[in-house]
Amino acid sequence: MTAVQDRDAVVLPPVAAVYRSRSVVELKEFFRQRESVVFTLAFPVILLVVFGAVLDYDIGAGVSFTQYFMAGIVAAGILGASLQNMAISIATERSDGTLKHLSGTPMPKSAYFVGKVVQVLAVTVLIVLILLAVGRLAYGVPLPSGSDWFTFLWVAALGSSACTLLGIALSSLAKNGRSASAMITPIALVLQFISGVFFQFSQVPTWMQTIAALFPLKWMAQGLRSVFLPDVLAAQEPAGSWELGRVALVLGLWCAAGLVLCVLTFRWQDRGTD
Template sequence: MTVVRDHRTALPSLASVYRTRSSVELKEFFRQRESVVFTLAFPVILLLVFGAILDYRITTASGVSVRFTQLFAAGIIAAGILGASLQNMAISIATERSDGTLKHLVGTPMPKHAYFVGKVVQVLVVTVAIVVVLLLVATVFYGVDLPSGSDWLTFLWVTALGSAACTLLGIAISSLAKNGRSASATVTPIALVLQFISGVFFQFSQVPEWLQTVAAIFPLKWMAQGLRSVFLPDELAALEPAGSWELGRVALVLGLWCAAGLLLCVSTFRWQDRAP
């Protein structure tokens, strides 16, 4: 009797592919000093500088007041999440598209969706890191009061929804850059403008009304508002344009941006640069 041996190599499991791709993404991120400094250190520097310079109290008509750093902590955490998701995804994917990394990955047996799983894991790890560092710095250097009780649940779902929406939007925006060299110049101004008009660096009520309307279109404004609700006393909701935290609307808008971001990713994502 002749025995026929099957010399085919068994393919790794999907879970193994996901773990490997996620590990690659994390190693590549933390090996790039510029990305680590800009994504992790820059928000911390902003918190330290603005917290030291803008040392004043915000008071409502009813007499309730808090230090500016209590409000700024919510805004800078929202900005940190934006940097770890939208900016990070848009710039890194545009760079990998330009240097041929994406084209190479398409030619391998790896499922295409494993690439995006790796990116999502990278965003999750970096987001957790930046949030933890910012909370630590805010409490140690400026005595910021952390959320308590059910506020932590609100903090978690606002962070999760905001990060998901910004990650998907970042993947979609990566297609705006003509090549990797222009990615940072394309994406960074968009992120900075959104931060200035979304109430990150000062009270949102101080933003001109027409810019408030523009900011309300995008997820950063709603993420910052949701985070303010867990860092500030309920009385300070009176300083919001609607006079309340509008957490239901925060969840709705961020959820809609997750859906819209997914549709944009599917319709605009490219594995190669556009032809010159």
């Protein structure tokens, strides 16, 4: 009897292989959805082209608005690839039964999240490279140099992590997949408007600045401005400096808070289903 059981036992693949396989699936699924690809990758580029062509004026210290806008649109691109992408795609997969099916398979549940994280990382890198290339080639925006690259990388990494975790948590707020986009997209747009993406942050009303400071996008954009802008423009920030230490602290706290929210709120099925 033991020999029969041993012969019939299912041999599961190594966890690393499952993670790799799930990551490939997530990437294929994303790039097969043309609407998601166009919105996530093309929309920030279109905004950069339009704003760069229309609002190419000097904001001081020989800096054009396009150079200022580069930091904001990169931050917005990261937000789209992480928070919006995660919240909408997970809500859709929960609604169409994909999550329920996956939760009933031998696949470790952690593999699903690993695949999502790999997808966000790949899309984030792609959109950042495209934006940097367009900004440099079309508008002559200077690229980071020296230690600025290190700042760019840690701000982008922390911001992406915080927004990814927040997106996973927000996916549970949507009643179903159909309502996810209608709920998440306005939230993202409002955050962009009050966080210094489309305007100089110093021009945003003080009460909006206060609200924006509660969310990671404002701090990610501020950290990226320190990379693309000369230090003399730090005086235009609310605190009169780039506050990189506070940027790291707030984004780190959002990563921790996002993880807690994911654990508390994540569901494998829509509300009201068995």
